[in-house]
Amino acid sequence: MQSDPASTSAPAARVTYPSALLASALEVGGLTGAGGVLLGSAQGIVSGSPPVLFAAIAGLQWFTAGSAYWATRSAILNRRGLQAWLDIKRGASPDASEIKPSSRTEKVQASTIAGGVSGGIVAAVTRSRSHVIPGVVMFSIFGFAGQHLYELADRKHAASADKRADDKSWFRKLADSRFSPVKVLSEDEYEQLLRDKLLKVQVELALVDESIEKLRQQQIKPLDGPQE
Structure with a gap:
């Protein structure tokens, strides 16, 4: 039908x-x-x-x-x-x-x-x-x-x-103009920007930890040397 x-x-x-x-x-x-x-x-x-x-x-x-x-x-x-x-x-x-x-x-x-x-x-x-x-x-x-x-x-x-x-x-x-000092970001762009900044902070913290460890090793070496 x-x-x-x-x-x-x-x-x-x-x-x-x-x-x-x-x-x-x-x-x-x-x-x-x-x-x-x-x-x-x-x-x-x-x-x-x-x-x-x-x-x-x-x-x-x-x-x-x-x-x-x-x-x-x-x-x-x-x-x-x-x-x-x-x-x-x-x-x-x-x-x-x-x-x-x-x-x-x-x-x-x-x-x-x-x-x-x-x-x-x-x-x-x-x-x-x-x-x-x-x-x-x-x-x-x-x-x-x-x-x-x-x-x-x-x-x-x-x-x-x-x-x-x-x-x-x-x-x-x-x-959005190329001559503007500011830029409107979308949610994805803003999230990516925060991730990049967080990654930079983590890298800087790792470098600081490495420097602290080197200073600690330098302080320990004279103490472990031969005593007269």
Whole structure:
């Protein structure tokens, strides 16, 4: 039985399982919910209200916001992987074309949409229908601004890392120049250099021992001579 060459040569599609996205969303929601509990408790203590009630409400709000935001954002950025999973479930052949990493623009768009969705859900669950549109607008702005700030910090970090790499390569070029008084050694070259120095020290110690032995022999000879 021969296999189909087209099927064997085609790259495997990257499949994204909804359970993995759900688990990561619940994990993020748990972290944000814990932060909400702390903030709610502090708010209740400051305002003189029951801290347990404020902590429960704030924890529910932040858990809903965090999990909904991360689930929506992950689903948008991994939509092709989810489509491949859906094709497999239907028994169809998934798209095996290469999946490129998400661009900065796509990440900003996904964060903005996810912010709006999470804001609308939180407003609908914990507030009223009249708060849905303001919640969508506000959280969309938060998602847009937050992703932009993250990308800005990431670009600055990458630029500083590239600068350090360029400085290091410039120093190495200078050190490798034949006019440079210093030279950059590899580990093997440095080990060989240490071995050569150790060998020279051993030779010098052997010469010193030989000289000491000669002096000792010269001191012993007069004592062994004939006495009058």
